[in-house]
Structure formats: structure tokens, C-alpha cells
Amino acid sequence: MKIIKVRDYEAMSKKAAVIVSSQINMKNDCVLGLATGDTPLGMYKELIKMYKEEIIDFKEVTTFNLDEYYGISGENEQSYKYYMDKNFFNHINIKPENTHIPNGMAEDIEEEARRYDSLIQGMGDIDLQILGIGRNGHIGFNEPDVKFEACTHLVDLDDETIEANSRFFDDIEDVPKKAISMGIKNIMHADKIILIASGIEKADVIKETIEGSISPNVPASVLQLHPNTIFILDEAAASKLNI
Numbered sequence: 001m002k003i004i005k006v007r008d009y010e011a012m013s014k015k016a017a018v019i020v021s022s023q024i025n026m027k028n029d030c031v032l033g034l035a036t037g038d039t040p041l042g043m044y045k046e047l048i049k050m051y052k053e054e055i056i057d058f059k060e061v062t063t064f065n066l067d068e069y070y071g072i073s074g075e076n077e078q079s080y081k082y083y084m085d086k087n088f089f090n091h092i093n094i095k096p097e098n099t100h101i102p103n104g105m106a107e108d109i110e111e112e113a114r115r116y117d118s119l120i121q122g123m124g125d126i127d128l129q130i131l132g133i134g135r136n137g138h139i140g141f142n143e144p145d146v147k148f149e150a151c152t153h154l155v156d157l158d159d160e161t162i163e164a165n166s167r168f169f170d171d172i173e174d175v176p177k178k179a180i181s182m183g184i185k186n187i188m189h190a191d192k193i194i195l196i197a198s199g200i201e202k203a204d205v206i207k208e209t210i211e212g213s214i215s216p217n218v219p220a221s222v223l224q225l226h227p228n229t230i231f232i233l234d235e236a237a238a239s240k241l242n243i
């Protein structure tokens, strides 16, 4: 586990983008695991800039997103499919057929989870996984009390997550109560993981994740067991660490 402390959100975004771009330049047909939420937005902007400056090329890159709300279609502005197209995919030369997001509208959600897992495995797992972190320690939508051995599955969202995500919806009642998410097992199979966090509201959970015991109550704490994880933290998010 490596910890990189940077000054602020902008520096965190740039650092993460540099690592992603090195991965692409090292292996142009690499497989990236991608995250949503506010935290990666700056990194996506940096990557788009690098693409426009011809520093990176996404032509052969494949991506798998961590999660999608259950019962929401890709055309819905709140869906993670919509978020990814709007904030990233529409601005780069990635092939649409190489971008994968779980289908939250699938009739048979267990079958969809199996399909997603076998697609990931078929690509030989993820080369570089990007993660944000929820205030309750979730990664993807793996909420506290998660089973570390789970692959992609349907998740009941925590009240805290529903509350945190209500900022993106007109009414808290509109926030889906379930999501389909890659499991901890998919995440832990990635060759390399970058977790990015910014802001004082993440400081407690970052401390628990890095310095606390490994526990399903703090799903991100499992990353202590991953041999190649980098935490990129701004000063505020790192402010409660003992380092």
C-alpha cells in the first residue's frame, strides 16, 4: 500500500490522470476499472485534456464501470451510464463497444451479474482500477457488512449512501434503493488499484481504511490486503492519518 499526499483536489486529479495515462501508454489495450461520483470528475477532465493533446489514445482501451443504479435506464440523467458518456466517453476516442457498465434494467439481474463477471474475466481481469470512497467506507456500491468474496451482485444501498447521493436528485425519494455493483472480489483481482479521496469529510473513513483493522464494516479496509494499491489523498482527506 502506497500513500501519495498532495495539496488539493486539482493535484489529486492530475496525479491520478498521470498514473492512468502511463498505464495506457505502457499497454495500449489495457483494461481500466472506472468509478463515478464527484471525486473522479477532475481526473476525467485531465485525461480528456491529455487525449486532446495527443498524449494518450483510447482506441484500444476497454473499460468496466464499478456500478449502476438498479431500475434506471442509461438514458436517465441520474444513471452512471449517462454520467460516463457526458463526463468522459463522449470526449475521447474510446470505442463504445469497449465500454461496459452493468445494466440496471436487466430483467434477470443475477444473470446480468454473471454476464458482467464473465466479461471482466474474459478480458483477463482489470489492469488498473480507479476507486472513490463513500463516507461509510464503500467502494463501488459495496456497503458495510459486505461479503469480501462476492463478485458482481445486487446491493441494498445504505441510508447514508442514499442521503449522500440525494444531492444529485430533485427529491431523496427519487434515489434508487438498490444498485448492481462489482464485488470486492472483482476489485481485488485488479493488478493495480488507485483510490482517490479529497476533502475533510473523507478524513475519518480514510483513517479507518488505512490504519484501522480489516473489516467488512469498512469495505475499503480490504485494500490493505492488496499488493499494489495507491491512495492519492489531498491534505484534507489525509489530515487524520498518523503519517
Ligand SMILES: O=P(O)(O)OC[C@H]1O[C@](O)(CO)[C@@H](O)[C@@H]1O
Binding pocket: 035, 036, 037, 038, 039, 040, 131, 132, 133, 134, 135, 139, 140, 141, 161, 165
Ligand atoms: O466521490 P463522491 O461523490 O464523494 O462519492 C464517493 C463514492 O460514492 C459513490 O458515488 C456511490 O455512492 C461512488 O461511486 C463513489 O466512489
